[in-house]
Amino acid sequence: MRTAMSKRKKLLLKICMYTGYILIAMVFIGPILFLVISSFKPYAQIESDMSNFYAFLPHGTLSFDNYSNVIRKMDFLKYFKNSAVVTILFMAAATILNAMVGYALGMLRFKGRKIIISVIVALSIIPTESIIINRFIVVNQLGLLNTYLGLAIPSVAYPMYMFLYYNHFRGIPSDLQEAAILDGAGYGTIFLRIMLPLSKPILTTVAIMAFIRSWSDLLWPTLVTRDGTYRTLPLALKTLFSDTYTDWGQVFAFSTLTVIPTMIVFLLFQKHFVASVTSSGIKG
Amino acid sequence: MKTKGKRKTAPNGLIRGQTRAAFFFCLPTFVLAVVFIIIPFAMSVAYSFTDKQLIPKVGIQTTFTGLANYIKIFTTGTTLLAFKNTFLYALIVVPFTLVLGTLLAVFVNKRLKGVKIFRLIYFSPQVVTMTVVAVVWSFVFSSNTNGLLNSILNLFHIEPQRWLQDPHLALPCIAIMYIWQNLGMQMLILLGGLQYISQDLYEAGELDGCSAWDKFIYITVPGLRHTLIYVLVSVVINSLKVFTQVYVLTNGGPSNATVTVVFQLYKAGFVNGQIGYSSAIAITFFVLVMLISLLQNKLTGEDD
Numbered sequence: 001m002r003t004a005m006s007k008r009k010k011l012l013l014k015i016c017m018y019t020g021y022i023l024i025a026m027v028f029i030g031p032i033l034f035l036v037i038s039s040f041k042p043y044a045q046i047e048s049d050m051s052n053f054y055a056f057l058p059h060g061t062l063s064f065d066n067y068s069n070v071i072r073k074m075d076f077l078k079y080f081k082n083s084a085v086v087t088i089l090f091m092a093a094a095t096i097l098n099a100m101v102g103y104a105l106g107m108l109r110f111k112g113r114k115i116i117i118s119v120i121v122a123l124s125i126i127p128t129e130s131i132i133i134n135r136f137i138v139v140n141q142l143g144l145l146n147t148y149l150g151l152a153i154p155s156v157a158y159p160m161y162m163f164l165y166y167n168h169f170r171g172i173p174s175d176l177q178e179a180a181i182l183d184g185a186g187y188g189t190i191f192l193r194i195m196l197p198l199s200k201p202i203l204t205t206v207a208i209m210a211f212i213r214s215w216s217d218l219l220w221p222t223l224v225t226r227d228g229t230y231r232t233l234p235l236a237l238k239t240l241f242s243d244t245y246t247d248w249g250q251v252f253a254f255s256t257l258t259v260i261p262t263m264i265v266f267l268l269f270q271k272h273f274v275a276s277v278t279s280s281g282i283k284g
Numbered sequence: 285m286k287t288k289g290k291r292k293t294a295p296n297g298l299i300r301g302q303t304r305a306a307f308f309f310c311l312p313t314f315v316l317a318v319v320f321i322i323i324p325f326a327m328s329v330a331y332s333f334t335d336k337q338l339i340p341k342v343g344i345q346t347t348f349t350g351l352a353n354y355i356k357i358f359t360t361g362t363t364l365l366a367f368k369n370t371f372l373y374a375l376i377v378v379p380f381t382l383v384l385g386t387l388l389a390v391f392v393n394k395r396l397k398g399v400k401i402f403r404l405i406y407f408s409p410q411v412v413t414m415t416v417v418a419v420v421w422s423f424v425f426s427s428n429t430n431g432l433l434n435s436i437l438n439l440f441h442i443e444p445q446r447w448l449q450d451p452h453l454a455l456p457c458i459a460i461m462y463i464w465q466n467l468g469m470q471m472l473i474l475l476g477g478l479q480y481i482s483q484d485l486y487e488a489g490e491l492d493g494c495s496a497w498d499k500f501i502y503i504t505v506p507g508l509r510h511t512l513i514y515v516l517v518s519v520v521i522n523s524l525k526v527f528t529q530v531y532v533l534t535n536g537g538p539s540n541a542t543v544t545v546v547f548q549l550y551k552a553g554f555v556n557g558q559i560g561y562s563s564a565i566a567i568t569f570f571v572l573v574m575l576i577s578l579l580q581n582k583l584t585g586e587d588d
Contacts, residue, residue: 051430133553157316187305
């Protein structure tokens with residue numbers, strides 16, 4: 001038992017644990033460190049460092065040249081703007097519209113509620129990938145190819161988000177709503193003034209899920225953007241990467257800049273971020 | 285579900301009001317769901333039995349072809365290979381993620397100073413967008429003799445490998461990227477599951493003279509059963525959807541060794557314009573995912 005363990009043995013165990021933690025941490029953080037550090041190196045330096053440990057160290061001439069090239073020559077800001085507009089549109093719509101459904105199903109009483117819930121459960125089994133080609137055809141028919149709306153709107157109705165909200169709202173005591181109804185408040189007011197403020201944690205969770213989903217999506221933008229005008233960051237990176245001549249320094253700078261917003265959201269909302277990612281583990 | 289007893293019979297006016305409100309609250313989302321989920325799904329089912337083309341040839345009508353597309357899936361080398369590759373990919377990803385994820389979860393389930401920071405570090409690859417993950421790892425897997433991984437192999441006097449350009453190694457390489465990105469997240473889910481295992485069990489085990497390994501096998505693993513099933517199913521389904529690494533790095537090559545289901549349905553439908561055929565692949569994929577979901581419900585429903 002613990003108490004029987006000598007102090008020295010305990011210390012030794014602790015050292016072993018921490019050594020293990022650090023070694024494992026290197027596996028996970030190594031590639032990220034490598035990415036960020038290499039983004040400051042010129043191409044020749046990256047190449048000569050790649051066969052030794054310097055690859056992970058700020059070594060040789062470091063500069064912001066790759067960054068200024070990416071911003072000046074690679075239209076980074078345009079793609080960033082595209083990604084930002086699409087992500088914000090998608091986040092706002094997905095967070096609010098699905099919440100409205102969750103509220104209606106969880107707190108309002110009407111005929112057909114149960115049927116709608118079963119339909120949502122059924123829809124949640126359909127993987128987006130299995131309808132994506134025909135979704136593209138629908139968007140084409142609607143004339144939404146190469147538009148922000150076409151990029152952002154099609155995946156807004158999202159069964160999993162509706163379900164998360166439904167579970168949340170049905171746990172809210174109905175007394176609150178009844179009191180408000182007696183005071184003469186309409187359902188729109190109740191939703192906006194009472195329910196949304198009570199739902200900040202779940203709203204944040206869904207907003208972060210929506211952010212990650214939209215920011216990192218590659219397949220859908222590939223289908224619905226015709227040229228560079230509406231290309232989003234992952235797709236622009238893919239294009240830059242596939243060019244016959246790959247300047248790794250610029251590719252790494254572009255990659256780093258692409259990851260920074262996610263990194264910021266992660267650092268600001270650690271708990272929600274983890275909750276979002278882990279609860280979106282299934283179905284998509 | 286709310287208990288029925290709590291509900292008093294509400295006046296008709298209230299119900300009518302709530303029905304109207306519910307209608308308006310649901311309307312926008314339901315329009316979107318019909319247009320962008322239900323209609324495309326119906327189209328996928330319907331087109332899968334036809335020879336529908338993306339750009340219709342002049343004078344040629346889309347015709348009903350019965351099961352021809354489905355037969356083609358199981359007889360065309362590439363598509364069949366796509367399913368095979370995808371299963372193989374899942375077969376690499378799933379055991380590694382489950383075993384390493386569980387071990388890692390147990391390893392960080394300690395009350396040591398700073399352990400929380402290590403947990404976050406292990407989770408951090410999740411922050412990196414898959415496209416970026418693919419780009420970074422493609423550099424690690426550079427086929428040059430002085431590539432990053434080849435240089436490490438060289439230290440152990442192992443021949444340099446072609447990695448992503450080697451038909452035997454390309455798929456495992458792609459799997460490693462995903463495992464790297466995903467492992468920390470699964471670790472956190474499993475860590476959550478560990479908190480539900482009673483500490484008493486471990487103390488009892490200790491009194492009975494169980495070794496650490498015994499405790500892991502007889503207490504931890506059974507106690508994690510539900511979490512493990514959840515992780516198993518979500519990792520299986522997510523790994524079947526593999527697309528990004530293939531699209532960014534290999535384009536299905538070398539010699540079709542990394543063609544996957546989603547990549548194949550993208551290529552058939554979008555690049556080659558065979559909507560009917562692509563739809564059939566999509567529906568087959570859907571049935572597959574649905575069966576796995578149903579299996580999960582059965583597995584987790586059993587002892588509740």
